[in-house]
Amino acid sequence: LNERADRHFRAKVASFLTLRPDEISFAASLTGNPREFPRGAALFSQGMPLASSYVLLSGWAMRFKTLTDGRRQVLGVLLPGDLVGSEAHLLAEATATVTALTPIVVSEFRPATIVRMFEEQPRLAASLLWMNAREEAFLGERLLSVGRQSAFERVGHFFVELYHRLSLIGEAPGGEFDCPLTLEIIADAIGMSMVHASRTMQVLRKSRMLARAGRTVRILDLARLERETDFAGLYLGRRLGDGELFLQPKIDGA
Amino acid sequence: LNERADRHFRAKVASFLTLRPDEISFAASLTGNPREFPRGAALFSQGMPLASSYVLLSGWAMRFKTLTDGRRQVLGVLLPGDLVGSEAHLLAEATATVTALTPIVVSEFRPATIVRMFEEQPRLAASLLWMNAREEAFLGERLLSVGRQSAFERVGHFFVELYHRLSLIGEAPGGEFDCPLTLEIIADAIGMSMVHASRTMQVLRKSRMLARAGRTVRILDLARLERETDFAGLYLGRRLGDGELFLQPKIDGA
């Protein structure tokens, strides 16, 4: 049960570096101690000091911020294998709220584990930095989209990114996936109103690129969608070789 | 000359942890090898593989992304002491372009230096993660602002953040600072048109909160500006104690 769930996390780390046996066992200590949360539960909230970090083992969650009058911006959707809240230990408090979008299973671990990792497993520590860099790249893409794209482009771009991330963990066979996001959440992720998001989804449907019926989303024309939304790729990065800690660039600077 | 410039970087790291002598000398190896770029020069570009990372020693730079038709989104402004491009080694390529907004001095270092840091100086490696987390927090704030705030709030919020960051490095005495950003750049940072940014600046000026004359910006009423733009703080985090690597939270999770 837990065995299958933590596969996603290890697969994610392994997409960055080839794990050695000792590293696999250390990584396992991050994905032990499973814990469940019901749909709607908050793992932690904006402004709160944080006691633990989590690996999301199964289910979906989202990270969002709110203004004092209630306006909300979804910063990102968290999928199985994603690390949650590791950055909030470094800052004094959580800068965003994380809530479960479906019933979820997470693995909780204490900051002390990260400390040990930095001291004993530098390669795993580097992969933490890598995950962080990846998150930041997603945020940058979203900011570009929200700041400079039309409603049509924003919606399309959002779903293309989601599709690619789900594909990586084998959750979008045949371009179709189960999507527990409501229109309101989608709207809050791309910075527009729910009403307009609804109308824009219909344009996408009518132009035969993307269909959403109930919780099922189907990508109808990926190539066109990527072209018309200026989708640039997932920025996953190259894999790390067996011995190396960081990527050795091909071009050497003086 | 270089001595004074690298103070900012060390001060920044030191705001996270108290550097030990060996750590200071290691950090110095990051700020050696200074190199100059003229205004407008690109350190690296979106899509390019990266050979080096940089510490910005003096001057301003910006990080931005563009869509294929030329629309531009500024992701952030880089100030003295900031780390530039460390994440791009982990991903295959730079996800944004970085250009100099003034003549700048940077210190260039090779990825191998980061590797050594992870192996020999875990506390410094952790501070790298901290800087990354801080960057991500800024990006999240910006996304909230661009996605959910009015033009007035966005402009105000942008300058309040800038003011606080400059204050930390002692570059905004008396609420006044030199700002080499053009209106067009400001507009591209907050996702609006230059014309509207211009009009909005005038509203801020007339309401006696913020004035911008030539390259000089003066914060006239910080408290009101922070309140009306829902500014939440800089998320700098607590300082690390002498022995510890990561923050030990006060509340212990099970």
Add this chain to the structure above:
DNA sequence: CGTACTATTGACGCAGATCAAGTTCCGTGG
């Protein structure tokens, strides 16, 4: 089988984009 989400549709209004002329501010060279 009602109560509460979630989504759709239409009407209307406005914040902010776009277009088009200026104007001011420089740095540069004559």
Add this chain to the structure above:
DNA sequence: CCACGGAACTTGATCTGCGTCAATAGTACG
């Protein structure tokens, strides 16, 4: 020292993408 040319900025007029409001209709679940 002044004239010139190009940034950077301002101002006004007009337009439109998207927000807001409001009513309706599925859907899901207890």
